Amino acid sequence: MKSIKRVLTMVAIAVTMTACTNPESSTPTTSSTKESKALNIEKYQLKNGLDVVLHQDKSDPVVAVAIVYHVGSNRELPGKTGFAHFFEHMLFQNSTNVGAGKFIQNIGNMGGTLNGGTWQDGTIYYEVVPNDGLEQILWMESDRMGYFINTVTKEGLENEKQVVKNEKRQSVDNRPYGHTNSVVMEAMYPEGHPYSWSVIGSLEDLQNATLQDVRDFYQKWYGVNNATLVLAGDFEGVQTKEWIEKYFGELQPQPEVEALPPMPAKLAQSVSLYHEDNFAQLPELTVTFPAVEQYQADAYALELLAEVLNDGKDSVLYQTIVEQDKLAPSVSAYAYIGEIAGTFGISARAFNGTKLDDVKASLDKALTRFAKEGFSDEQLARIITRQEKAFYNNLTSVFNKASSLATYNEFAGDPNLITTEIERYKSVTRDDIMNVFNKYINGKNYVATSFVPKGQKELALSDATKADVVEEQVVQGAEQNLGMESTEALPPVAETKSAFDRSVKPKFGKSPTITLPDVWTSKLDNGVQVLGIEHTELPLVSFSIRILGGHALDTKDKVGTANLVTSMMMEGTATKTPQQLEKALGELGADIRFTTSDEYLTLTGNTLAANFTEVMALAQEMLLQPRWDESEWTRIKNETIAQIQQAQGNPGAISNIVYNKLMYGDENMLSTPISGTVESVNNITLDDVKAFYNNNIVANLTSVHVAGDVAQQQVTASLAPLAKTLKAGDVQLPATTAATLNEKAQVYFVDVPGAKQSFIKIGARAMVANSDDYYPLVAVNHNLGGSFSGQLFQILRLQKGYTYGAYSGVNRKNLGGVFTASSSVRSNVTLESLQTFREIMTNYNQGFDEEALTNTKSVLSRSNARAFETTDSLMGVLQNISSYDLPKDYVAKQQATLANMTIEQAQQTVAKYMNPDKMIYLIVGDAATQLERVNELGLGKAIVLDTAGNPVN
Numbered sequence: 001m002k003s004i005k006r007v008l009t010m011v012a013i014a015v016t017m018t019a020c021t022n023p024e025s026s027t028p029t030t031s032s033t034k035e036s037k038a039l040n041i042e043k044y045q046l047k048n049g050l051d052v053v054l055h056q057d058k059s060d061p062v063v064a065v066a067i068v069y070h071v072g073s074n075r076e077l078p079g080k081t082g083f084a085h086f087f088e089h090m091l092f093q094n095s096t097n098v099g100a101g102k103f104i105q106n107i108g109n110m111g112g113t114l115n116g117g118t119w120q121d122g123t124i125y126y127e128v129v130p131n132d133g134l135e136q137i138l139w140m141e142s143d144r145m146g147y148f149i150n151t152v153t154k155e156g157l158e159n160e161k162q163v164v165k166n167e168k169r170q171s172v173d174n175r176p177y178g179h180t181n182s183v184v185m186e187a188m189y190p191e192g193h194p195y196s197w198s199v200i201g202s203l204e205d206l207q208n209a210t211l212q213d214v215r216d217f218y219q220k221w222y223g224v225n226n227a228t229l230v231l232a233g234d235f236e237g238v239q240t241k242e243w244i245e246k247y248f249g250e251l252q253p254q255p256e257v258e259a260l261p262p263m264p265a266k267l268a269q270s271v272s273l274y275h276e277d278n279f280a281q282l283p284e285l286t287v288t289f290p291a292v293e294q295y296q297a298d299a300y301a302l303e304l305l306a307e308v309l310n311d312g313k314d315s316v317l318y319q320t321i322v323e324q325d326k327l328a329p330s331v332s333a334y335a336y337i338g339e340i341a342g343t344f345g346i347s348a349r350a351f352n353g354t355k356l357d358d359v360k361a362s363l364d365k366a367l368t369r370f371a372k373e374g375f376s377d378e379q380l381a382r383i384i385t386r387q388e389k390a391f392y393n394n395l396t397s398v399f400n401k402a403s404s405l406a407t408y409n410e411f412a413g414d415p416n417l418i419t420t421e422i423e424r425y426k427s428v429t430r431d432d433i434m435n436v437f438n439k440y441i442n443g444k445n446y447v448a449t450s451f452v453p454k455g456q457k458e459l460a461l462s463d464a465t466k467a468d469v470v471e472e473q474v475v476q477g478a479e480q481n482l483g484m485e486s487t488e489a490l491p492p493v494a495e496t497k498s499a500f501d502r503s504v505k506p507k508f509g510k511s512p513t514i515t516l517p518d519v520w521t522s523k524l525d526n527g528v529q530v531l532g533i534e535h536t537e538l539p540l541v542s543f544s545i546r547i548l549g550g551h552a553l554d555t556k557d558k559v560g561t562a563n564l565v566t567s568m569m570m571e572g573t574a575t576k577t578p579q580q581l582e583k584a585l586g587e588l589g590a591d592i593r594f595t596t597s598d599e600y601l602t603l604t605g606n607t608l609a610a611n612f613t614e615v616m617a618l619a620q621e622m623l624l625q626p627r628w629d630e631s632e633w634t635r636i637k638n639e640t641i642a643q644i645q646q647a648q649g650n651p652g653a654i655s656n657i658v659y660n661k662l663m664y665g666d667e668n669m670l671s672t673p674i675s676g677t678v679e680s681v682n683n684i685t686l687d688d689v690k691a692f693y694n695n696n697i698v699a700n701l702t703s704v705h706v707a708g709d710v711a712q713q714q715v716t717a718s719l720a721p722l723a724k725t726l727k728a729g730d731v732q733l734p735a736t737t738a739a740t741l742n743e744k745a746q747v748y749f750v751d752v753p754g755a756k757q758s759f760i761k762i763g764a765r766a767m768v769a770n771s772d773d774y775y776p777l778v779a780v781n782h783n784l785g786g787s788f789s790g791q792l793f794q795i796l797r798l799q800k801g802y803t804y805g806a807y808s809g810v811n812r813k814n815l816g817g818v819f820t821a822s823s824s825v826r827s828n829v830t831l832e833s834l835q836t837f838r839e840i841m842t843n844y845n846q847g848f849d850e851e852a853l854t855n856t857k858s859v860l861s862r863s864n865a866r867a868f869e870t871t872d873s874l875m876g877v878l879q880n881i882s883s884y885d886l887p888k889d890y891v892a893k894q895q896a897t898l899a900n901m902t903i904e905q906a907q908q909t910v911a912k913y914m915n916p917d918k919m920i921y922l923i924v925g926d927a928a929t930q931l932e933r934v935n936e937l938g939l940g941k942a943i944v945l946d947t948a949g950n951p952v953n
Contacts, residue, residue: 049225061512063233064402071221074194082201085118096147108789111862121339130865132509142247162801223254232402265290267445274450274460281649291342309333320366329639382586541708542871560676572627609709655759661949698729703882707874751927758925763820769884841916
């Protein structure tokens with residue numbers, strides 16, 4: 001989605017949208033109609049000024065609804081920062097006719113999904129639902145657009161403040177390098193510039209928001225004439241237009257909004273700032289230059305300049321900073337282009353203890369070389385090919401199409417850019433790219449930020465001054481009843497008198513016809529299993545080659561070997577250097593990555609259908625003929641160690657590592673990190689990696705999965721190298737043992753000093769992957785925490801405002817999965833959150849009834865309407881079949897299990913796997929303020945662990 005890709009910052013949340021109606025006519029009045037035969041795009045405008053864009057796509061029985069409002073953080077005022085994003089949250093709470101909390105709940109009950117985001121220039125709300133729910137969506141969205149403001153209460157306002165502040169803590173304050181963007185923006189733009197503050201704003205400004213602020217913002221920016229409504233998917237055109245007119249047409253427009261003129265930044269001199277980051281483990285340098293606004297010729301050239309500078313081993317940045325000077329494991333360039341200004345950044349996270357003065361000198365050297373030597377036409381051709389593939393990938397889901405159409409229309413005035421903007425990229429020449437390099441980058445002023453670990457100021461640029469970063473203090477009870485002493489109340493706003501009864505919830509339409517994917521299977525002569533789904537909607541193919549074993553086959557003294565195997569297998573082949581392999585993939589516009597998971601190694605690819613055979617040949621060459629490049633080995637090893645070191649300062653990563661150790665115990669390799677530890681990786685040699693490959697990559701553990709616009713015959717023919725070369729072998733996979741439930745609950749605590757949030761994980765071991773219990777547990781968990789309509793989200797976020805989100809679920813593993821309920825909550829309600837988890841789960845254990853079962857059956861059966869939309873989702877079906885030894889019609893069998901489930905079976909499943917009195921409770925947070933309070937939970941004294949999961953004496 002180019003329009004959103006180009007924005008400076010986007011803050012995502014679960015959201016909604018709103019609508020308008022007109023009783024005077026049954027068909028919309030159009031000011032203009034534009035159609036694109038390629039995508040069947042129709043644009044028209046209601047009398048009240050609402051732009052409507054329709055795109056019919058009958059490939060799946062789903063519909064996406066998106067609304068973009070032309071308002072983002074750039075319309076805020078100093079002292080009221082973060083309000084556009086905050087208002088995005090507010091629209092979830094209530095509206096006159098839908099009711100409090102019902103919007104999110106209704107979408108969940110439809111088997112749909114919703115989300116949204118705010119960026120510097122706009123706000124988007126969207127839903128994707130089975131198409132029989134379309135009228136309900138339009139009813140709900142119109143209610144929020146026209147009948148929202150009088151439902152806002154002081155209590156609701158204060159509750160949502162805590163949710164938004166939790167999001168800020170989670171995405172900024174409690175995350176390594178999280179403050180980088182706000183430091184850059186404040187230094188880049190003059191005081192008062194619409195981009196001079198971060199999208200999420202400051203905690204102080206958020207807390208000071210009033211009911212009057214909410215009303216003023218709504219009435220100024222949320223008019224129908226400041227928005228675009230898009231529908232994409234399977235709907236009936238005439239009826240849909242009648243509904244749009246009915247629900248949206250009668251809403252009254254607000255005064256016209258003046259467009260903001262371009263305001264590109266101008267730096268009189270370079271600025272250098274540093275921040276000692278409480279969560280960073282490695283020093284990071286970011287250099288940011290002012291750039292041009294969106295849809296300008298220079299903007300497209302700048303985006304392609306970033307691609308050139310990111311062009312892997314051909315990139316001058318990589319060759320200089322990574323290969324030659326060996327200062328960082330990687331380096332990246334990026335163009336963030338907004339509506340009124342843009343920036344161009346280059347960032348490198350250096351190795352432990354590296355001085356950023358050295359990184360800056362290396363960067364300057366690279367840019368000087370680029371100014372002299374430039375880049376080749378061959379590089380540009382590869383990049384354009386990748387852009388074309390990205391164009392098709394953007395059309396694989398109705399959500400992508402709906403959101404792209406909405407942003408293109410609202411910000412460029414033309415939804416057809418979804419199909420034509422690719423020509424703007426293709427028209428950029430090599431000279432254009434060098435011109436923008438010289439115009440915006442070469443020798444120009446910049447903002448440099450040095451983010452270094454706490455206590456390591458000496459690593460920052462020597463000319464850097466301290467950045468003004470506000471660090472929130474964790475104060476117990478500081479937010480209890482904050483602002484509730486106010487008696488603020490406002491008279492109601494006059495609302496449009498509707499021509500029909502808006503309190504009547506529309507009924508579902510005709511049930512969608514859900515076609516389950518048709519899976520074909522075969523075997524190569526050497527035993528390799530091949531599975532496929534032919535899907536011809538777009539000229540794309542997704543594929544994977546998976547070998548069972550993975551991290552589970554590591555040895556205790558060399559944990560991380562499997563991960564290093566897949567890293568090295570990306571570094572060239574026997575006949576191609578790493579650089580030559582990158583070029584070959586780039587020329588085909590192919591994406592291939594090789595990854596390690598707990599129980600398998602997976603090579604994943606995505607390509608244009610026309611290039612499938614050549615790309616699959618390259619994939620097999622990578623798998624069957626690894627280069628084991630000695631020069632790359634040292635870099636890969638150092639890069640892995642750097643990643644491990646950084647994870648040691650990330651509370652979320654720490655919680656995952658420790659939780660797995662608690663769940664699987666010392667005798668199971670799944671208790672160790674896939675990447676290993678610094679000690680174990682230092683212990684691994686290239687010979688160890690080769691031995692793992694030779695011993696464990698065998699035909700009888702390998703499967704191939706292909707989904708997309710390619711026939712079975714072509715797939716089989718393309719796999720000749722795999723059939724001929726890969727041999728079967730006697731590899732013993734770890735034995736599966738039955739999970740034992742804990743006899744009682746136990747609490748563990750990991751201290752991360754200064755943490756602004758506590759990461760909570762509560763759970764117990766569950767069943768093996770192909771157990772008959774797996775899908776019943778997925779089903780009964782839905783109402784607890786399987787989606788945003790579950791009790792955990794509804795209570796912990798919506799009712800109490802403790803967190804940004806709370807969920808639960810079971811993961812699928814051959815060695816045994818784990819049932820987990822989790823959240824990241826603000827520190828000063830850690831105990832209260834734990835108590836709430838226990839209360840919800842205890843009551844759930846006791847109260848799963850017929851109504852809950854009926855709702856679960858309805859939601860999960862309906863959700864299949866959107867479960868098989870993209871080639872990637874189809875490939876996931878194939879991978880499940882081969883990885884977990886499932887029948888090829890397992891999806892249909894799951895649906896039969898769900899349909900036939902009795903209340904007794906459901907209650908037995910809840911009792912067996914979801915008993916909070918027999919679970920492990922892990923908290924990763926600030927011990928100084930929270931450890932003693934956690935001990936009040938009533939489950940005994942918490943056992944304190946270090947960040948690796950070992951007891952602290």
